Amino acid sequence: MTVSPSDHGPGGAAELLDVVVRLNRWVTHHSDWALPLAQVRVLSQIDEWGQARTGDLARVEHCSQPTMTTRVQRLQARGWVARASDPLDARATMLTLTEEGRAVLADARATRARVLQALMAHMDAPERERVQAATRTLGALLEIAYANHRHEQNKTS
Known part of the structure; x- marks a missing residue:
């Protein structure tokens, strides 16, 4: 079911989220890859953060720490993730992507x-240009989200 912009707030936020999720799902479903999607998401999250703790990855992926530990162990066994001591917490380890993991x-x-x-x-040139412009706008929206999140974190630190 598609949500109309008037159903959930100003600016078509619900419709935008619905379309993005459905497009992502469609592309994922039609992508020919052997790697489980959960592993790709973990690699992507570590790439975005630069380094990560297993517990933080579990929270972001909405799974248990043991489930995430298993995922990370599989990635590490393939040589795609490396562990290093966390300089701020001797009990914890930080995960980073290896060159092979980045590839x-x-x-x-x-x-x-x-x-x-x-x-x-299948789109004409003006349609593709609108998609590119919308992509830039969504990128700017994401930057606002990250900036607001960093600001909120700094207030609580």
Whole structure:
């Protein structure tokens, strides 16, 4: 079911989220990759943060710490994730991507991009330009979200 902009607040926020989620799901479903999606998400999250703790990844992925530990162990066994001591907490370890992990993630992203590019090939040039403009606008919205989040974290620290 598609949500109309008037159903949930100003500016079509619910509709935007619905479309983004459905597009992401469609691209993921039609991407030809052997890697489980959960592993791609973990690699992507570590890439975004630069380094991560297993517990933080579990919270973001809405799973238990033992589940995330298993995922991380699989990634580490493949040589895609490395562990290092956390300089702020001797009991914890920080996870980073290895060069091979970055290459695997880049390949997964390229696979997904090809699926979307094939869809966009059916659009005319003005439509593709509007998608590019919307992408830039959504990127700016995401930057606002991150800036607000950092600001809120600094207030509580």
